[in-house]
Amino acid sequence: MTQNEIYGKKAHDLIPAGAHTYSRTDETFPGNAPRVIDHTKGVYAWDVDGNKFLDYGMACRSVTVGYGFERISDAAIAQIRNGNTATKASKVEVDAAETLVDLIPWIDMVKFAKNGSTVTTAATKLARAYTGRKYIARCLEHSFFSYDDWFIGDTVMNCGIPQEIRNLTIDFHYNDIESVKKMFEEHKGEIACLIMEPSESEEPENNFLQEVGKLCKENGTVYILDEMITGFRWDIQGACKYYGVEPDLVTYGKGMANGFSVTALGGKREIMDLGGLTPGKERVFLISTTHGAEMSGLGAFIETVKVYKELGVTDQIWKMGKKLCSGIAEIAKESGLSDYIYTTGAECSPNLVICGKDKKPSMEYRTVFLQELLNKGVLMPCIAIAYEHKDAEIDYTLDAVRSAAKVMTDALNGNVEDFITGNVIKPVFRKFN
Numbered sequence: 001m002t003q004n005e006i007y008g009k010k011a012h013d014l015i016p017a018g019a020h021t022y023s024r025t026d027e028t029f030p031g032n033a034p035r036v037i038d039h040t041k042g043v044y045a046w047d048v049d050g051n052k053f054l055d056y057g058m059a060c061r062s063v064t065v066g067y068g069f070e071r072i073s074d075a076a077i078a079q080i081r082n083g084n085t086a087t088k089a090s091k092v093e094v095d096a097a098e099t100l101v102d103l104i105p106w107i108d109m110v111k112f113a114k115n116g117s118t119v120t121t122a123a124t125k126l127a128r129a130y131t132g133r134k135y136i137a138r139c140l141e142h143s144f145f146s147y148d149d150w151f152i153g154d155t156v157m158n159c160g161i162p163q164e165i166r167n168l169t170i171d172f173h174y175n176d177i178e179s180v181k182k183m184f185e186e187h188k189g190e191i192a193c194l195i196m197e198p199s200e201s202e203e204p205e206n207n208f209l210q211e212v213g214k215l216c217k218e219n220g221t222v223y224i225l226d227e228m229i230t231g232f233r234w235d236i237q238g239a240c241k242y243y244g245v246e247p248d249l250v251t252y253g254k255g256m257a258n259g260f261s262v263t264a265l266g267g268k269r270e271i272m273d274l275g276g277l278t279p280g281k282e283r284v285f286l287i288s289t290t291h292g293a294e295m296s297g298l299g300a301f302i303e304t305v306k307v308y309k310e311l312g313v314t315d316q317i318w319k320m321g322k323k324l325c326s327g328i329a330e331i332a333k334e335s336g337l338s339d340y341i342y343t344t345g346a347e348c349s350p351n352l353v354i355c356g357k358d359k360k361p362s363m364e365y366r367t368v369f370l371q372e373l374l375n376k377g378v379l380m381p382c383i384a385i386a387y388e389h390k391d392a393e394i395d396y397t398l399d400a401v402r403s404a405a406k407v408m409t410d411a412l413n414g415n416v417e418d419f420i421t422g423n424v425i426k427p428v429f430r431k432f433n
């Protein structure tokens, strides 16, 4: 038995689903993916059998500079040596808050946490407290906001969540301003907040973000933009800066601290301060956690911001994203596969689409494509480019894409099942296992 098999089996025996994130479980990868990773460095991962992979998952997109980037790790270690935690607010806690408030013009106050779900849920709670309303409006095309009931209850995996709670989340469509207007008309004066990502696999069109902002203002609804993925990737000031939009509340996470566990809820003082201690005001139990201000993560965050400014991290991410996207498009064209292999969305965070014979996205063909990339040592559950993906890595990846395009041609001309050596990749959100 290989170490991958031994640890892979243990993982499933000991941890429900075998991992702590559904998108990191075996079923979302082809069968030849590493089962368990031993260590990571730069943009590479080594599995427990010592196999090396060029990584594009980058730990659920949370590592935007590179795994174990020394300056950032050293800053975290310095805070560990500084005690790592304290009985009262720590100096690094205040310094980190100042760093974020100075960096983002539309943030007056900030609360840090450890997970993205904590801060998006806190944003919805704050909005309900601020408006006294019950409905949460969320963008239907955006795949994930929180593991909490307000969001999961509105997906097909709503088992364990009472209908009463599910009824309180309503939906609109991205880039479809009419769907937003209709929702506001149907729930006049009842929508506490509207939440979406500034951009996911599609970029905003016809000033969608600004138009939604206007509708929120007119309807007294709190406008929340979730920059978990887009923050620290589109721009150091996030996609809000890139697209020129100012939300009432904003959430960050992945990328803030190069993979250290730091997330943030920030926004306008009059809303954020509801969680404060202003005398006479009704108390709102905002985020209050034992580990939310762990000094190591916050030290890493402050250093990450310095690294971004000094090294031009987001410029490099865009540059390499453009190179990868145009390389993939060229290979697809040369192979006559432009309708079957392409990328969508912003080039700093491309969405890879793999289609079947009917030219519609296909899990079977995606499996074939990613399986061949893995045969070449490229691990690409998604495309999360980091600063340390340099020309050499992109060139290597494009060679692997060339090879995967050849296998795709054969699969499109034949029977796709014959090309799948393990399981077919499955989506996280489905009703039954």
Ligand SMILES: Cc1ncc(COP(=O)(O)O)c(C=O)c1O
Pocket: 060, 114, 115, 116, 117, 118, 120, 144, 145, 146, 147, 197, 226, 228, 229, 253, 263
């Ligand atoms: C857009 C978005 N919001 C929120 C979250 C939740 O973050 P976390 O996994 O840290 O709870 C994610 C995680 O994938 C995300 O992609």
